[in-house]
Amino acid sequence: MKILNKYIISSLLKTLVTTLLLTILILLSVDLFSNFDSYVQNDVSLNQILAITVTYIPYAFITVLPPATLFSITFFLSQMFANNEIIALLSSGISIKTVYKQIIFLMGLITILTFIFNENIVLQSRINRENMKNQVFNINYNLDNSNIGLIDSVNNNIIFANSYVEKNKSLFNVIVVQKDESGNITERIDAKKAVWDEENEDWQLFNVIKSTIYDRKIEINEFEFYENPKINLEPNLFRNLSTDLQTMAFKSAIRYLNVQKKVNLQLWYENISEFLDRLSAPFSAFIMTIIACSIDYKNRKNIFLFSIFNSVLVAVIYYVSKMIFQIISKQALMNPYVAIIIPYIIILFLPLIYNKIKSSTLVKNS
Structure with a gap:
């Protein structure tokens, strides 16, 4: 069993780390080119550009972790089914649920660590990034x-x-x-x-x-x-x-929202929506883990394309629904706590719908 656990963890982490590195590199490239004109116009030095870009890495990590998690687990499980490794496990008296439990435990641990990382390292890196950008672009924000x-x-x-x-x-x-x-x-x-x-x-x-x-x-x-x-x-x-709750310390943000709810309810709806989005970001990876473990991987031939297609489809549905319900929440048309949960409920139903469609297709073909 120790050998199996080691194999699951090492294989999954290798795929996850590789996927994270590639997707973070893509985001850094997008960020660099989107700010390129501003860098040129303000004569920003290479060292300053590199410093600003590096401070974007922690936030980029949080952003790409959910789709990277979904792709990694989907690819790993598809590979196990395609290579008949699952049959070998079943023949040894080991249930597929054992593999799922190990994956869920690993990603649960990563989620907890990511939450701590988000509330400390990511928060400070975003503050440092904004300060550096304000300095090189000569932007002054009056907080008085x-x-x-x-x-x-x-x-x-x-x-x-x-x-x-x-x-x-x-x-x-x-x-x-x-x-x-x-x-x-x-x-x-x-x-x-x-x-x-x-x-x-x-x-x-x-x-x-x-x-x-x-x-x-x-x-x-x-x-x-x-x-x-x-x-x-x-x-x-x-x-x-205009205080940005995305970069405010957790306790300060809570107290700020409590005060703001009594002073300006409309602005509270806008800020609580952004704050809940910040808190929920690390848990998106765990939800993607549940989705990946709920998909039927039998009869999958092209593993890589299936993993990419599945990850892109779920990510698009998730982020679009998240954006829509966040707008609704900011307009005070829905309870913010309900609005932040609905996108997760929507994507959790996707594997059920997918498996239902697949079963219906197999019945028709037979």
């Missing part, structure tokens, strides 16, 4: 904001600020209103300035006037410096609403 009001439902407070400056992560003319569990105001804090403390992950307030309500009485205190762990909304949330 003004007249901000945010609700922190976790700590039950509301934060107002006249302006936010991204460069030093500072707020100016800040008002913090603290409420109790019943929704009654218990405290108001006025500050001239607030600066984000990276170490404690909260805001440091300066020139503070603190008004506290006790039994219908108000106690007023003044502080040159004031810090409260409950005043800890991330600086990302104070940026203008």
Whole structure:
């Protein structure tokens, strides 16, 4: 059994790695030529072009992993059936389900690792890539904001600020209103300035006037410096609403969406759709694994062409349906959580439809 497991893993990984390298190379070529005019017009050096292209590799890997997975598993299983290796396994008392279980386990492990990779390496590489492109193309994005009001439902407070400056992560003319569990105001804090403390992950307030309500009485205190762990909304949330959730840290993105849902519901639909798409990307490979293991591989002659055709067909249906339902979700016409699942349901039914058509064809021919 160990020999069989080693054979399955090594054969599958060889095909998968080769497919990934080829498809990533194609995507890098497309990216390079699509930006070629901009590189020439801005006199971008070769080293800068290579650096920008290299930072695209992690995202390209996540993009091509699902179709590469489908092709690799389809090719591997087709080869096993065509070479009568399945017959040898059955003769040895080993079920085909053993092969499927090993493939699913392997791809499940790869999916978990890919999710971690996506939320760390891919995220940072996209940020680095955008920063480099903005630098070489002389593009400036102003993340400063003004007249901000945010609700922190976790700590039950509301934060107002006249302006936010991204460069030093500072707020100016800040008002913090603290409420109790019943929704009654218990405290108001006025500050001239607030600066984000990276170490404690909260805001440091300066020139503070603190008004506290006790039994219908108000106690007023003044502080040159004031810090409260409950005043800890991330600086990302104070940026203008063009913040890209595709490059925002997971926890910050969740809190940003929670706040945005209360402030701007329409924009929340757009951003939650993109965020769910980002989270679901690593799991697409596992869904492709289920599809590949559900296909009937008997009587397959041209293995390579069948694998390519099958992979392209499923990929086109998946990405088109995904695009359609994402647009519907962004327009608030469908629940975003439902819209992200439907494309997976559609492609999961493809093997059933395919096997049904094949069975009907065989019956007619007989």
